Amino acid sequence: MFNEEYLFTTGVIRSREAKLLNSVDIERMVDAKTAEEALKVFNDTDYADELPDIEKPEDFNQGLLHDQKQARDLLEKIIPDRTLIKFLFLRYDYHNIKLLFKAKFSGQELDKYASDLGNVSYDILKTYILKEEDKGVLPEIKGSIDRAREAFEKDQTPFFIDLFLDKEYYRLLRELTEKLKCEFVVGLVSDQIDMVNVDAFLRVREMARPLEFLERVLVEGGAIPQSIFLEYFEKPEEEFFRHLPRYLGDRKFQQELEESIEARESYRRGKIFEEYEVRHLGRAKFIAYGPEVVVAYYLAKNNAIRNIRLIMTGKVNGIPANEIRQRVREIY
Numbered sequence: 001m002f003n004e005e006y007l008f009t010t011g012v013i014r015s016r017e018a019k020l021l022n023s024v025d026i027e028r029m030v031d032a033k034t035a036e037e038a039l040k041v042f043n044d045t046d047y048a049d050e051l052p053d054i055e056k057p058e059d060f061n062q063g064l065l066h067d068q069k070q071a072r073d074l075l076e077k078i079i080p081d082r083t084l085i086k087f088l089f090l091r092y093d094y095h096n097i098k099l100l101f102k103a104k105f106s107g108q109e110l111d112k113y114a115s116d117l118g119n120v121s122y123d124i125l126k127t128y129i130l131k132e133e134d135k136g137v138l139p140e141i142k143g144s145i146d147r148a149r150e151a152f153e154k155d156q157t158p159f160f161i162d163l164f165l166d167k168e169y170y171r172l173l174r175e176l177t178e179k180l181k182c183e184f185v186v187g188l189v190s191d192q193i194d195m196v197n198v199d200a201f202l203r204v205r206e207m208a209r210p211l212e213f214l215e216r217v218l219v220e221g222g223a224i225p226q227s228i229f230l231e232y233f234e235k236p237e238e239e240f241f242r243h244l245p246r247y248l249g250d251r252k253f254q255q256e257l258e259e260s261i262e263a264r265e266s267y268r269r270g271k272i273f274e275e276y277e278v279r280h281l282g283r284a285k286f287i288a289y290g291p292e293v294v295v296a297y298y299l300a301k302n303n304a305i306r307n308i309r310l311i312m313t314g315k316v317n318g319i320p321a322n323e324i325r326q327r328v329r330e331i332y
Helices: 004-017 023-031 035-044 048-053 057-078 082-106 122-131 139-151 158-180 183-206 211-217 226-231 237-241 251-262 266-286 291-316 321-327
Strands: none
Touching: 004 057, 004 291, 023 035, 023 291, 023 321, 035 057, 035 291, 057 082, 057 291, 082 122, 082 139, 082 158, 082 291, 122 139, 139 158, 158 183, 158 211, 183 211, 183 226, 183 266, 183 291, 211 226, 237 251, 251 266, 266 291, 291 321
């Protein structure tokens, strides 16, 4: 489906992939005796250019944020399809939309948590959500905000805001996926939707919300039919889990998720979901060229950044190496 227009792009990405954080880098960072020593590992990765501006290990996040901005600038230059740019960075738009609605209903100032990586500037989103003045919001995002505003008239809890906007995000993401016409991306988004729905299913149960609440936040487009979530909502978890293999085909995911439920360790779910995604991304390594390579690289880079934040935060706060190692995600 995609021709030579991605040959140059793929060449650039493959050269960058070689410098992504690998398992050896992670072990060196985790085993480092101090945060300063952990930071030095960056010298051998594509984060080395960010080090000169970091005076203290506690400031590591500044380098990561700058690196993310550089990655976005690079992709803007080398990706031939504008739809793929929207696809990759839409998550940051919805991160900002969530922040703004939470700020609106709580009265808190949350601007410091905003991202500047989205397709629409934070200030434009802020003006529309807080003042209802349209200064250039993308039409598809504007419609999403309008639906959210109506839904939040009935429920303004952070829990509902997160789940409803997840639903809106994946609705729009699926529209972009249809335009891309890439099987790898279709499968990736389907996997992501399944993870969002599984998480919503478990969280709604844990918070003792009614079935009607779950119906309002389930996302369409995953491999697991919505009817499965609704049918097993009031039944034991083990009955629900017995149905997952036929839809997901990843026994490791199911086993780890069941173990986290049995141990009542809901905090582990994020790690389990993210590693499920990384295993999907690995398929792009066997693709010669195309948008698959770009998507896999960018999400793998995000995964690497998550690992760096986990490790450096642990080092700065004196968390033992073994405990940090348990939190680290699988790598691409």
